[in-house]
Amino acid sequence: MHPVMEMRDVEFAFDQKKILDGVSLRAEQGDRLVVLGTSGSGKSTILRQILGILHPQRGSVFFQGQEVAKLERRQLSQMRGRIGMVFQYAALVSSLNVRDNLALPLEELTDKPADEIEKIVDEKLALVELTEAKMKMPAELSGGMKKRVGIARALVHEPELILFDEPSAGLDPVTAVVIDDLILDLSAKTNVTAVIVTHLMQSALKIATQMAMLNEGKIVAEGTPDEMRASSNEIVQDFLAAAGEKS
Amino acid sequence: MALDWIKRAFQHLSSVVWLLIGTAREAGDHMARGRLPFRASVFFEQTDRAGVGSIPLIVMVSWFLGLTMALLTGYELRPYGQERLVPGLVAVGFTRELGPLMTGIMLAARIGAAFTAELGTMVIGEEVEAIEAMGVGALRFLVAPRLLAVFLLTPCLVVVSDVAALCGGALISKMQLGMSFRYFGHTALDSLFVHDILDGVLKSFLFGLLIGLIACYKGLTIRGGAAGVGEATTTSVVTAIAAVIAFDSLFNLIRF
Ligand SMILES: Nc1ncnc2c1ncn2[C@@H]1O[C@H](COP(=O)(O)OP(=O)(O)O)[C@@H](O)[C@H]1O
Numbered sequence: 001m002h003p004v005m006e007m008r009d010v011e012f013a014f015d016q017k018k019i020l021d022g023v024s025l026r027a028e029q030g031d032r033l034v035v036l037g038t039s040g041s042g043k044s045t046i047l048r049q050i051l052g053i054l055h056p057q058r059g060s061v062f063f064q065g066q067e068v069a070k071l072e073r074r075q076l077s078q079m080r081g082r083i084g085m086v087f088q089y090a091a092l093v094s095s096l097n098v099r100d101n102l103a104l105p106l107e108e109l110t111d112k113p114a115d116e117i118e119k120i121v122d123e124k125l126a127l128v129e130l131t132e133a134k135m136k137m138p139a140e141l142s143g144g145m146k147k148r149v150g151i152a153r154a155l156v157h158e159p160e161l162i163l164f165d166e167p168s169a170g171l172d173p174v175t176a177v178v179i180d181d182l183i184l185d186l187s188a189k190t191n192v193t194a195v196i197v198t199h200l201m202q203s204a205l206k207i208a209t210q211m212a213m214l215n216e217g218k219i220v221a222e223g224t225p226d227e228m229r230a231s232s233n234e235i236v237q238d239f240l241a242a243a244g245e246k247s
Numbered sequence: 248m249a250l251d252w253i254k255r256a257f258q259h260l261s262s263v264v265w266l267l268i269g270t271a272r273e274a275g276d277h278m279a280r281g282r283l284p285f286r287a288s289v290f291f292e293q294t295d296r297a298g299v300g301s302i303p304l305i306v307m308v309s310w311f312l313g314l315t316m317a318l319l320t321g322y323e324l325r326p327y328g329q330e331r332l333v334p335g336l337v338a339v340g341f342t343r344e345l346g347p348l349m350t351g352i353m354l355a356a357r358i359g360a361a362f363t364a365e366l367g368t369m370v371i372g373e374e375v376e377a378i379e380a381m382g383v384g385a386l387r388f389l390v391a392p393r394l395l396a397v398f399l400l401t402p403c404l405v406v407v408s409d410v411a412a413l414c415g416g417a418l419i420s421k422m423q424l425g426m427s428f429r430y431f432g433h434t435a436l437d438s439l440f441v442h443d444i445l446d447g448v449l450k451s452f453l454f455g456l457l458i459g460l461i462a463c464y465k466g467l468t469i470r471g472g473a474a475g476v477g478e479a480t481t482t483s484v485v486t487a488i489a490a491v492i493a494f495d496s497l498f499n500l501i502r503f
């Protein structure tokens with residue numbers, strides 16, 4: 001069996017600036033792979049490579065054994081329909097209310113009847129405990145609520161892989177914990193594979209089954225949370241110290 | 248320097264053409280699956296906002312321009328006893344040239360600004376990327392309804408502009424030259440040839456497409472965060488107006 005997602009020696013540069021310099025990652029079925037890195041280290045770029053929004057200049061990215069860069073337009077759009085993406089600031093369509101945001105991928109990409117779509121929307125909203133916000137516009141929601149709606153929207157089409165861009169960043173500590181718990185809960189309930197990028201060590205240690213540390217375009221350390229705690233790598237040490245895991 | 252500028256201009260031009268092709272292809276893919284290319288509700292929202300919302304401005308400006316044109320030509324032709332030519336001048340002048348041109352400029356300002364600001368804000372909020380990441384197709388979902396709305400609406404608005412100008416011209420001809428409305432209407436229609444009307448309509452479609460493409464392109468390629476929206480909106484309006492005038496001249500050179 002091939003992994004759900006695999007990156008092999010991916011190199012990527014914006015103009016002349018190298019962002020990813022030989023990154024290899026893999027996520028097996030049911031994994032929660034967390035990629036840690038400082039801001040600007042290229043975490044969002046990694047997610048864009050998986051979605052085929054950006055393509056590697058060298059190396060390759062695979063989703064379910066298919067090379068993303070080799071897909072033609074229609075296949076790429078189909079592949080994206082099998083992946084859910086949670087954006088850092090939720091990226092809800094601001095002209096649509098919560099219900100319409102959730103229904104959007106279903107209405108546009110599937111032939112599901114209206115009552116079934118309604119049922120799925122209600123179910124996913126219940127999952128993130130936002131049933132009461134169904135008819136609200138994104139502008140009326142708090143940051144944490146937006147993020148939960150973003151998670152619900154990423155789940156409506158039952159993705160095989162879900163990507164999180166800094167799920168708990170920019171939230172108050174209490175809400176951040178709620179979001180982390182939600183990710184764990186989802187993963188337990190659906191066994192969906194997840195790739196999560198974050199700069200927060202604490203949240204990474206909590207939610208990861210596998211971790212990788214990205215620094216200056218390279219993966220400098222990887223392993224389970226316990227292996228990371230024991231790592232002698234300097235950058236990992238810095239992150240651990242910042243998270244209060246070590247003095 | 249100049250060479251650089253020309254190179255950049257061509258890059259933009261080819262990107263705009265690609266935007267049109269990409270939008271058509273995404274819409275085509277969707278239709279091949281037996282669906283409407285985009286939501287009818289989104290399309291009507293755009294036509295309503297861009298089209299119906301533009302009518303008051305277009306009527307007012309065209310009415311005054313028609314009035315002024317009749318006034319000026321009447322004043323010049325009267326000493327020669329040729330004021331009967333006034334209706335024809337206003338009619339031909341507007342259907343061929345001023346109607347499409349003025350409407351184009353006004354729409355470039357109104358629609359160009361609106362589309363660019365809207366799409367630009369969506370790009371900055373990562374909304375466009377989110378739509379793309381779902382596999383929905385941002386060009387089809389966002390660009391196609393806007394393009395089609397402005398493409399189909401511009402000719403309609405040009406007709407409104409022409410009619411408003413003729414009304415203005417007729418009114419001043421009655422007041423200043425003592426010409427009856429009936430006579431004005433008759434002479435105006437008689438002086439129009441089919442190709443005058445056809446040219447005006449063709450031009451209008453072209454202008455509509457240009458305005459829509461430039462506005463969407465500028466919105467989707469926004470740079471520099473929220474501050475970039477203001478700048479992109481301004482350049483979008485300026486570029487669209489310049490493009491309308493340039494293509495108008497080109498069109499006239501070819502047709503005459
Ligand atoms: N469209 C772009 N053009 C040029 N540089 C970019 C672009 N997007 C991101 N970058 C640069 O790439 C680097 C990595 O960006 P990103 O993946 O967003 O970082 P992260 O998500 O880890 O904060 C940053 O230094 C950023 O400045």
Ligand SMILES: [Mg+2]
Pocket residue numbers: 043044045088165
């Ligand atoms: Mg980022």
